[in-house]
Amino acid sequence: MKPLEKYNPGVLFFYFLLLASIAMFAANPVMIATALMAMIAAASSYTRDGLGRACVFFFIIFVLTSLANPIFSHNGVTVLLVVNDNPITLEAVLYGVMTGVMIFSVLLLFRVFSALMTSDRLLCIFGRAFPKLGLLLAMTIRFVPLFGRQRRKIENTQKTLGLYKNENAIDTIKGKLAVMSAMTTWGLENGIVTADSMSARGYGVRRSRTSFSMYRFERSDAVLLVLVILSCTFIFFGIATDMLKTDFYPRMKLPPFTVYSVICYVLYAGLAFFPFAAKLRDRAHRAALDRVKMHGGSESSFGEKIRSMYQNETEERSTFGEQ
């Protein structure tokens, strides 16, 4: 279980929503830099698989946005160079870079978000608000892989039966169409069974269904929610009163470091690094458990010791990999 998964999906959803919107609306270099670092840390600890490839893609977007702004916006007083009679200004470049970093970190945030918010968690949120839609989504989520698997099965079977006789495009397309039509029949026919199974279990007996979810709202959820709301209100107040506002045009002007703004930065850093901190804590806890396993049973047999050593080694390797 990932460390953040114990929280209620609704609270987590709210948390990620606020985190992203602050990063987007604050337009404050300090906060965006914080967000970037925090999200790199979180993404590398939660979603290691395929992170490299995703980062390449994110980086391209980052470069594009950074370049786009100075090309289209010619505000600012510090002219770096003139291309085709259009001045490229330092301020526009800086603004572009900041936007790029912001998008980069928000993309990473969505990555972490999607790793944590699996389909059933999202359903838990939407199901509460729209029970019918929730059920429809749950059925769709179930049906998509089922449909895909059946398609592959039919294609395989039909291949052995000589559906794709000649290896040319026309034959292939014809074959695929035939498979699609068979799929439709299959889906409709077996859909009847599903419908029967639903009505047999009282679907439609009551107008309003409950939307059940396994996730409870617990004390820790309440604590997290309150903390998030308080600190976000504080930060949003700062944004609304322009205390955190950065001016880029005509000349870049960072907001002054006041007590209020520093508190805002600290609060935001606290919020943004929360997933990573939770992961670190979890890892420390596991390491402690391993130590107990290693040194706890002194009179354990030789074989057991070897086994625990081996286990430890593999786990270490995996934790090492995670960094």
Add this chain to the structure above:
Amino acid sequence: MEVLRAENLNFVYPDGKQALTDISISLGEGEMMCVCGPTGSGKSTLLRLLKRELSPRGERSGSIYISGRRQEELGDREAATQVGFVMQRPDMQIVTDKVWHELAFGLENLGVGQGEIRRRVCEIAGYFGMEEWFDKSTDSLSGGQKQLLNLASVMVMQPRILILDEPVSQLDPIAASDFIATLGKLAREFGISIIAAEQRLEELVPVSDKLLAIKDGRIAAFGDTRECVERLVSDETFAPYMPAAARLFAKLADISKEFCDACGYGAAGKNASMPDSEITETGVHIKPGVEEKLCEEENPCTEGRKQKSRIPLSVGEGRRFLRDTKNIFEEEKCLTARSEGKYDSELCDARTEKTEGIRKDSKVGSAKESQNASRETALEFREVYLSYERTGKDVLRSLSLKVMKGEIFCIVGGNGAGKSTAVCAAAGLVRPYSGKIKVFGKNIRDYKGQELYRECVALLPQDVQTVFLTDDINGRHPYDLSGGEQQLAALDIVLATKPKLLLLDEPTKGLDVSLAESLCKKLKGLAAAGTTIVVVSHDVEFASAIADRCALLFNGEIVSVCESRAFFAGNYFYTTALNRLLR
């Protein structure tokens, strides 16, 4: 206490087909009733009529009482909760994406509160031992787990009656017997009344209290299981459906009435000699509330015997019976008959005779093997390794086997042993990462394009619905056919490619006894005509009836291959019920 009663039930489909005629049944609390009958006899129609939400369209007369109230009078909520229904296809009955959500589905429909749902869902998951896969997505479960989930998600609504329409026909034998054991437990521990229709009764009959046999929409027999079995085991239509122990008993009774009487095993002999018409007459149509009387009045042939029939139903009972009779035999020096092999050959019908015969002639096997050696190989696996994922577990591990031309070769083995993968590899649908597969002496990789499938190799997949591309098979839509008919229709389509090597993956799934026999005949005919057939199956009875040679696949490798008589005689678990009886 009576929970379910149907009186003079008649049903006519809109197209004028009379599906049920004058059906009267009753079921008490905690009783388990087993419904049997050939395909198309009206089993499903009856079961669906009993569940109001699933009642087919058509004209119904007669009445159904649920817990003493007419079915029509029940509220929607009561109708949904009081009667639970589980169908045949495990996959399609599942509605949602997660196991826990599926369990909660019925309760959500009823608008039960969150806390209550949580309690009941967790409770039921605990009872059915689903903790391990409680959080999994329904897609990742095995067939047996899926069907158990379907049962659990009906049970969570706390029904008083549970109706199951061929619940285990799509499952492998081990999952099937687990499932049936669970049903028996539910009836005993919760007093739930259970009605289950099934093609194969080997396991269901011993645990059920009542048996209902339907033929052409009419009751052929209804009442106490043992008495019904005793009557039906000599009936032409129903005999093949009965458990092996009962069939053996009937055969023995045929041969020697005296010793049966002598050992107190009742009047089976007399029953056996009764004409069929009389049997259907004694298949009493019970008037409500008179079952008690029934026991006395229905059996004019039991003579002085006041105790219940003692026809054995399970393998255990059968063995006990055989032990007892053997003792009496010895006393009466009847054993000479056995040494002459007289009843040995008589008592076994054609399909099981084989397994028995082995005790005497294992020489035949070796003769056949030497004959095989001279023949051409049709399919050869040489140390084949295969895995589906790059880092995943090997599904096939060093699999080596040779199938001779014109031979029927059977591969049996448990779930996930790699049986289906092996045939898929032979059909060129999956590639091994190491090792060679040769089809008619040529490496499978050297077959270019569609060459392999042109009058050479054909595969009947496990899911036969994947075979149908057209909407019309002899004027009917393939999906309108019953499971068994679909199987045979699919086989016909596959055979139309005129294969020299035919691969069959679980060909007997959902087949009733008579269809299985016709399939068996058909395949034997093909083999005689020179087609090589490789069958992968859970169904040991079928495998024993059809195979020349058998192999046991375990964990991706072949652990034993031999001539099929020797194979089944030597096995303890993977063998026919009759062999288990007689070993």
